[in-house]
Amino acid sequence: ESTVFVEEQLAGLRAVIVFAGIITLIVAAIVSWLVSGRALQPLRRLAETTSEIARTGDLSRRLPPSNAADEVGRLTSSFDGMLDRLQGAQEGLTSALQAQQRFVADASHELRSPLTTIRNNAGFLMGHPDARTQYRTEAIADIAAEAERMAG
Numbered sequence: 001e002s003t004v005f006v007e008e009q010l011a012g013l014r015a016v017i018v019f020a021g022i023i024t025l026i027v028a029a030i031v032s033w034l035v036s037g038r039a040l041q042p043l044r045r046l047a048e049t050t051s052e053i054a055r056t057g058d059l060s061r062r063l064p065p066s067n068a069a070d071e072v073g074r075l076t077s078s079f080d081g082m083l084d085r086l087q088g089a090q091e092g093l094t095s096a097l098q099a100q101q102r103f104v105a106d107a108s109h110e111l112r113s114p115l116t117t118i119r120n121n122a123g124f125l126m127g128h129p130d131a132r133t134q135y136r137t138e139a140i141a142d143i144a145a146e147a148e149r150m151a152g
Contacts, residue, residue, distance in 0.1 A: 042064075045063075046063055050079070063076045114146035125139050
């Protein structure tokens with residue numbers, strides 16, 4: 001009889017220990033899930049923001065500020081610095097492209113006038129082979145002057 005009581009007590013203790021172990025594992029899993037979710041929240045925000053920047057191409061957008069002095073804070077700061085440099089480079093390229101377009105437009109405009117003069121004088125010379133020498137000489141002088149101007 002005395003061993004039966006001890007065995008029943010041990011069986012009950014085993015059941016309590018197994019039940020407590022299962023409850024402890026479940027609680028530990030839930031706490032771990034909550035803590036890791038909270039710890040990864042800044043990385044999720046970083047990933048969402050970088051995806052949004054990549055999708056829209058808006059280099060003026062910045063990552064949400066992180067006051068942490070950990071890897072996430074350094075990553076945020078580094079990424080924002082990279083965005084600053086990329087935005088500056090993009091603005092420089094845009095400015096250079098606009099300057100180039102203005103130059104091409106100005107050069108095109110400047111070339112139209114001398115080319116028109118040369119074309120008209122050449123047309124006159126071809127259309128009037130019997131024109132007076134004075135007019136032919138003036139036309140040739142105009143062509144030479146406009147060609148010289150274009151060369152300049």
